[in-house]
Structure formats: structure tokens, C-alpha cells
Amino acid sequence: MGEFVGIDPRGAEQLVQQMSTGKNVLASTRHGLETAIAEAGEAWTGQQGVTPMHRSWAFFDETQRDLKWRMDTLKQMVPTSGNGLMSVIFTFGSENEAARQGKADAAPIAEALRKHEIESSVESWRKVTAATAVMKGKLNDPAYAAAVLSALGPEKFRALFMHWMKNRGPAMDKGLSPNAIKEGRETLGPLAEAYANAERAGRLGEEWQGPFMKATQPGVLTAIVAMSKPSTKLLNQVALKVLGRPLTADLPTSENWNLNVLVEAYDANPQALQTLLAQNKEAAGWLLHPQRVRMSGISGFEGKVAGVLDKALKPGAGVDSVREQAWVNIIRGMGAKDSPW
Structure with a gap:
């Protein structure tokens, strides 16, 4: 049985900010006070020296x-956090306990x-599946998720996916079909969730950021x-990696399931697509290039793209200023010199 936790998200966030302010005040005065106390020696008027300040x-x-750990965990368990008291059952009683268990399970x-x-x-792969299944529920x-990843490291984490995908045609280059994703979720799903959850909470180390994205197929x-609920940041990072490739990399020798995964993810999170189009001036051209759609090899893909664009860009969708900038980038891209439109 885990720990019952009740938190008012807004009040907790204010308290975290107030404690940051308190730490900054103490940090800014620490050196001066330590110097003054040392110079005054026994003449210092306070009775306990610098100890109370350090303890504070x-x-x-x-x-x-x-x-912060409690808030991060609460947000994973109740994504649509609102106002007022929210209560959940935590799996672990402390951040240290969660980290220890993550390292042990890795x-x-x-x-x-x-x-x-x-x-x-x-049989050896069944043992891998059994080992990753232990993570479920945690x-x-x-x-916990960050500790699992830290203990495994990017190379082993990537290798787990590659071993499963290596006999599935061009899967590492062009992605997995919906049926293959469903099949692979039993083993790889917990790993994907660990990555997405740790990333969303800002707990991934530097080696999991740019270097991991650059080196991973x-x-x-x-x-x-496809096997997790990625944050807007993670989804858009993956999209830029996939869409930024030359069109020649997507020749229609087989279905480009990477594109299908992106469109389905944006269908679930259209504001992420709105953000991508607003923040990256080239993204619209990459996604909407006529050859991109024609060479996808996926039945009905053009309709899927149109549907998700409508969700992201229709009046009232998302944030007005972001949506307007997305439209500006699309229009400029379509009117640019050497544009395929």
C-alpha cells in the first residue's frame, strides 16, 4: 500500500516559489554573515553563529x-490538475525510495x-519482457522513471528497442505499423513510458537530450x-528529427509509419502541432510538401493530415497568438521562392 497524498496544486506551487525566494535571500547574505561572525568571534551578539542560517x-x-517531487508525481497521475485539493495514492513514500527502487529494477x-x-x-527475449514488466505500476x-533510465543508460535503452525491431524490415528507419506497435508494447511500453514521464518532469540528464535524439534512429x-504519452516538447523534437530528413530518405519502398505515428500523436495533442508550426518556420514545408504525402505509402494519409491540421489551426484552437504565428509561417512557406506549391 502506498502513501495517501493530498495537495492543492496552486498553493503548493506558490509555496515552492516562496521557498526559492527564501533560499535566494539566505544565499545572498550567507557570505557576508559568515565573514562578519568569524571576524566578531565571541563578540558576535547571536548565540548560535552560522548554524541556524545553514539549517534554514x-x-x-x-x-x-x-x-516538487510530489507535484511532479501528482501531475503524472492527474494530468489535468485544477484548483483545490487533489488526492492520490503514491507508490513510494519519498523521492529517495523511488530512485532506489528504479535503480534496483533496472x-x-x-x-x-x-x-x-x-x-x-x-526465451531470452521473454526474460527481457519479464524484467521490464516489473516497472508497471511504478x-x-x-x-523512479528517471532512476531506471539513469541506471540503464542511453546505449542499453536504445539497444532494447533495436533488438526487437531489427527483424521487422525497415522499422528502425521508417517506423512500426500499428499492429507492430501493439505487439511491441508488452516489452517496450514500460521503457517508452519511463522516458516520456521522466522527460515531462524535467528529470532527464543531458545525455538523454540532444545527444540521444541525434544518435537514435x-x-x-x-x-x-507511439507507446507513451509524450510531452509537447518531446513530440516536437521527434517530429523535427523525422520531418527534417531529406525527401529522398522517404522513398516509397515501404510505408513510412513514422509519419503515421506523428499524425496520430498530433491528433491527440493538436496544440503541440500548433506550437511546432509557430516555432519552426520550416516545419510547415516539411510536413505539407506534396511529395511527403504522396510517398508516405499509407492509405488515407492525406485525409489524416488535413484532419489534424484542422484541429490545430481552426478558429479558437489553442492560444490565439500561437495559432496566428503558425498561420503566418504556413502562408510564408507556401509563398516562398522554390516552394513546391
Whole structure:
């Protein structure tokens, strides 16, 4: 049985900000006070020297980190957080406990992967699946998810996807079909959720940011998107990786399931597409290029693109200023020199 937690999100966020202010005040006065106390020696009027100040800063810091962890976890469990008290049952009693368990659960996954790389059998992959299944029910805690990823590291994490995808045609390059995604979710789903949840909470290390995106095949990235609920930031990072490739990389030798995954993800989160089109001036040209649609190889893909664009850009959708900028970029792109339109 986990810990019952009740939090007022708005009040908690205000308290976190207030504690940050308190820490900043203490930090800005710390050096001067320490110097003055040291110089005054026994003549210092206070009775306890710098100790209370250090304890105050440590109290603010520890309490702030604990409250932030609780808020991060609450947001994973109740994505549409509103006002007033919200209550959930946490899997872990503290951030440290969650991190310890994440590290412990990653070890059998790494060991199962090591053995599978030697044996490469159906049975050895079943053991990988059994090891990743242990994560289910714990992934709403971003500290746990981040600890699993940290213990595995980007190379092993990527290898788990690649081993499953390597015998599925051009999957690592062009992505997985809906049926393949459904099949792979049993083993890879918890890993994808761990990545998405840790990323959403801002708990991924630097090695999981740009370097991971750059080194990871498009099909692996879209598999992560398809098997999780990615943040707007993560979804758009993957989209730029997929859409930014030359059109020649998407020759119609097989279906480009990467595009299908992106469109389905944007259908679930049209504001993310609105943001992408507003923030990146080239994104509209990449997505809407006539050859992109024609060479997708996916039945009804043009209609899917039209539908998700309508969701993202119709009057009243999302934020007015963002939607307007998205339209500006689309119009400018269509009227640009050498435009395919």
C-alpha cells in the first residue's frame, strides 16, 4: 500500500516559489554573515553563529525538493490538475525510495539484455519482457522513471528497442505499423513510458537530450512516442528529427509509419502541432510538401493530415497568438521562392 497524498496544486506551487525566494535571500547574505561572525568571534551578539542560517537553507531546500517531487508525481497521475485539493495514492513514500527502487529494477533489465545479446532466442527475449514488466505500476513516479533510465543508460535503452525491431524490415528507419506497435508494447511500453514521464518532469540528464535524439534512429523515436504519452516538447523534437530528413530518405519502398505515428500523436495533442508550426518556420514545408504525402505509402494519409491540421489551426484552437504565428509561417512557406506549391 502506498502513501495517501493530498495537495492543492496552486498553493503548493506558490509555496515552492516562496521557498526559492527564501533560499535566494539566505544565499545572498550567507557570505557576508559568515565573514562578519568569524571576524566578531565571541563578540558576535547571536548565540548560535552560522548554524541556524545553514539549517534554514537546508530545511527550505529539502522541503522544496520533496514538494516538487510530489507535484511532479501528482501531475503524472492527474494530468489535468485544477484548483483545490487533489488526492492520490503514491507508490513510494519519498523521492529517495523511488530512485532506489528504479535503480534496483533496472539491474535485471540490463542483465536480461546482456544474456539476450549472447543467446538471441525467443526465451531470452521473454526474460527481457519479464524484467521490464516489473516497472508497471511504478512509472507514474518520475523519480523512479528517471532512476531506471539513469541506471540503464542511453546505449542499453536504445539497444532494447533495436533488438526487437531489427527483424521487422525497415522499422528502425521508417517506423512500426500499428499492429507492430501493439505487439511491441508488452516489452517496450514500460521503457517508452519511463522516458516520456521522466522527460515531462524535467528529470532527464543531458545525455538523454540532444545527444540521444541525434544518435537514435527515427523508428525508435517514433516507437517511444507511439507507446507513451509524450510531452509537447518531446513530440516536437521527434517530429523535427523525422520531418527534417531529406525527401529522398522517404522513398516509397515501404510505408513510412513514422509519419503515421506523428499524425496520430498530433491528433491527440493538436496544440503541440500548433506550437511546432509557430516555432519552426520550416516545419510547415516539411510536413505539407506534396511529395511527403504522396510517398508516405499509407492509405488515407492525406485525409489524416488535413484532419489534424484542422484541429490545430481552426478558429479558437489553442492560444490565439500561437495559432496566428503558425498561420503566418504556413502562408510564408507556401509563398516562398522554390516552394513546391
